[in-house]
Amino acid sequence: xxxxxxxxxxxxxxxxxxxxxxxxxxxxRRSRTARRRExxxxxxxxxxxxxxxxxxxxxxxxxxxxxxxxxAEYGELSRRPxxxxxxxxxxAVEVVMMLVDHAGRSAFDAGITTAAPxxxxxxxxxxxxxLTSDATFTYRDGTHTSVGGAWTPLVYVLMFxxxxxxxxxxxxxxxxxxxxxxxxxxxxGQRYGDQx
Amino acid sequence: xxxxxxxxxxxxxxxxxxxxxLAERESYGYEVVQRLRELGLSDIGEGSVYPALARLExxxxxxxxxxASRSGPARKYYRPTPAGSQALSEGTESWLSLAAVVHPVLVxxxxxxxxxxxxxxxxxx
Numbered sequence: 001x002x003x004x005x006x007x008x009x010x011x012x013x014x015x016x017x018x019x020x021x022x023x024x025x026x027x028x029r030r031s032r033t034a035r036r037r038e039x040x041x042x043x044x045x046x047x048x049x050x051x052x053x054x055x056x057x058x059x060x061x062x063x064x065x066x067x068x069x070x071x072a073e074y075g076e077l078s079r080r081p082x083x084x085x086x087x088x089x090x091x092a093v094e095v096v097m098m099l100v101d102h103a104g105r106s107a108f109d110a111g112i113t114t115a116a117p118x119x120x121x122x123x124x125x126x127x128x129x130x131l132t133s134d135a136t137f138t139y140r141d142g143t144h145t146s147v148g149g150a151w152t153p154l155v156y157v158l159m160f161x162x163x164x165x166x167x168x169x170x171x172x173x174x175x176x177x178x179x180x181x182x183x184x185x186x187x188x189g190q191r192y193g194d195q196x
Numbered sequence: 197x198x199x200x201x202x203x204x205x206x207x208x209x210x211x212x213x214x215x216x217x218l219a220e221r222e223s224y225g226y227e228v229v230q231r232l233r234e235l236g237l238s239d240i241g242e243g244s245v246y247p248a249l250a251r252l253e254x255x256x257x258x259x260x261x262x263x264a265s266r267s268g269p270a271r272k273y274y275r276p277t278p279a280g281s282q283a284l285s286e287g288t289e290s291w292l293s294l295a296a297v298v299h300p301v302l303v304x305x306x307x308x309x310x311x312x313x314x315x316x317x318x319x320x321x
Contacts, residue, residue, distance in 0.1 A: 041224070041225075059241075068246070075251075
């Protein structure tokens with residue numbers, strides 16, 4: 001009869017399971033959860049058979065196992081870009097830029113209203129170097145409206161470059177090239193099949 | 197330790213072996229590994245078997261069902277689908293056909309080098 005693993009053995013198994021979970025970030029969440037549960041069960045079964053230490057050792061290199069799972073999930077297009085990471089990066093850059101822009105405008109406004117609480121007239125703000133264009137603040141009795149202060153092209157470059165890197169978009173290109181290669185092979189096979 | 201079986205050769209027939217074993221009796225991941233080891237594939241690793249099971253399931257050749265376990269988490273048992281049974285049938289036929297050609301060649305006696313006469317080289321002028 002299988003004995004229940006000790007707390008230490010359970011911890012050893014959980015460490016492997018969650019390390020694997022981290023390495024399976026490319027899988028859809030549902031699939032990742034299923035693989036994690038199955039791996040845990042298999043490790044418990046193996047631990048009851050040969051001990052937890054050996055059970056973990058028998059798994060081999062976790063990177064290879066994880067690569068196997070990812071390849072099993074996606075087949076030839078084994079590594080896919082992460083659309084979620086790309087979208088989160090776009091949002092993150094946008095949020096940071098809004099905060100920075102807000103802080104800059106608030107500081108400029110604070111400077112004007114501190115010097116002249118009832119300021120009236122137009123004031124030129126040079127913007128944040130490299131990130132926003134200049135803006136014109138029009139004051140009337142200490143309250144203001146502003147025009148300008150758009151984000152520079154550099155912000156958009158950073159935004160999309162960040163999304164490209166975080167989302168590992170080059171995988172899309174690699175997958176597309178593989179798909180094209182496979183389509184060409186399939187077409188060749190079809191042609192030779194027709195000739196035969 | 198030197199593996200007793202060529203991993204590349206084994207990789208080619210692992211899916212077939214898994215389909216066959218699971219057609220005989222449904223099993224969960226570690227049990228499949230144990231059954232393969234009992235067959236003599238002592239160097240087979242879980243790292244090869246688990247992804248292979250996942251791939252066959254994704255391809256629709258295996259289906260898994262969770263069976264509640266009193267001692268731990270629910271256990272996933274695999275068995276072939278009709279597509280898996282067909283793949284097993286075709287794969288077996290293909291393997292036996294290949295083995296019928298390859299095996300006789302590989303077990304043929306090699307000629308004794310001491311009695312072998314090499315063709316005489318002719319001078320090309």
